[in-house]
Amino acid sequence: MDWSKEYPHKYEIDVEFYLPSDDSNDFVETKLHLYSTYPLVKLDREFNRQVNPQHIGGQRHAIVTNNYDSTILRISCRHVGGYHKGDPLITEARKTLQHILGMNVRNNYWSGGKAPEQYKLLFVLPDSGNIPIMVEKGNTYYKLMNQRIKKDNLLYTISRYLFRACSEKDGVKLLTFLMGMLELPENINYVLENRVPYHFFDSNTRTKVNCRINAKLIGVNEVAIEVSDGIWGSLSVSELDTMVNTFYHGHKRSARWNNCSPRTLWTRTMGEEPSESQLDLMKEFLVQNRTKDLIENRAKELMDSLVVKYPNRINIIDNSYPLNTAGTRIVSQKIMFVSGKMCDWAIVERGGSDTQKVRVYVWKDDSWSGSICIDNIHSNSSLGDQFAARALALLNDNLTVKLVHTISRHINEDVLSGEKESRCFIPITELDKDSMNWSERFK
Secondary structure: OOOOOOOOOOEEEEEEEEOOOOOOOOOOOEEEEEEEOOOOOOHHHOOOOEEOOOOOOOOOOEEEOOOOOOEEEEOOOOOOOOOOOOOOHHHHHHHHHHHOOOOOOOOOOOHOOOOOOEEHHHHHOOOHOOOEEEEEEOOOOOEEOOOOOOOHHHHHHHHHHHHHOOOOHHHHHHHHHHHHHHOHHHHHHHHHOOOEEEEEOOOOOOOOEEEEEEEEEOOOOOEEEEEOOOEEEEEEEEEEHHHHHOOOOOOOOOOOOOOOHHHHHHHHHHHOOOOOHHHHHHHHHHHHEEEHHHHHHHHHHHHHHHHHHHOOOOEEEEEEOOOOOOOEEEEEEEEEEOOOOEEEEEEOOOOOOOOOOEEEEEEEOOOEEEEEOOOOOOOOOOOOHHHHHHHHHOOOOHHHHOOOOOOHHHOHHHHHHOOOOOOOOOOOOHOOOOOOOOHHOOO
């Protein structure tokens, strides 16, 4: 279909999503024809041969390369610093789309590519049936497929749609996926899986309480949340979306939700004010659901479940040692031993950066070699999650060593080639806190 009359500007784009790995050439891609009622300066070769802003992407690639006949749009994650919230690749895709479309750009048009007050966009995937995805911007609103939508939700929806198109070529299935995201915004999907983030100031202890509240979808446009033990209130999808923006993303624009107290939360969800006894019970319930406690308990359960699932390949010991010569300060640490397909491994608790709360060692030439640098891409992963993630990867160390380039230098060539295995002289299932001087081994 010819869209040139209504959309005079057309851009043929190869969208490349670079997967979070050590291989800088590991990406998936899809073709996109982008139609617009206004010129997109970032995609115009006459103004920009390449675009590579410092605040977007992993800085391994220019995000835009404008060739004579087409454009390459690259979306990648940064590997240093980590991400605190959300899917890193989709987060970068959202930022990249906002940048190239000129949405929320303060510069003037020709230097920064600021979008006009009103415009229309059309996203067409030529390899997936050429189904048009329409975006409209008015003076005070955004629309996606003729449905009003917040700007952030619009950008996240298009980002996920493009990423899904890299693997799904059926246009009807892609459209169904898109419409599903329109019904439930990104924030609502997040809280249904991870609970609703909330915080309040406890006047009794003079501390800030960060907690999580259970949520269940009970209607097309209604979500129930557990405000107290066994007591459920409800909010509309739009109200809950704004609440999550306030308490999870830190937005300050909503006067209705900013600094919302437990009393106000009860009133909004239940339709009436709580009694003093109900309010006290609510606060105690929220304190029992502190975010930190929930994360630590879940991570501990995950670590213990790995030992149960792999009793012959994973072992956890609790070690302690004096921090000073007088022995007045005792440090406790967990050590997880993993028997991989090539080597034996030790994962040791340490005090370090948010992306590296544990050290990894490998058995090599009758001793533990390391520590080995393995970073998390997220900066808010708990200690237990970091233990579990590394343990699961090292169970299949023959594959992990090919994906994480910092590991292979600590392993002998005959082990890498499969000629022999590198095992501790004591089977890992028999190791305990007295088997070795662990504080000396893992300095």
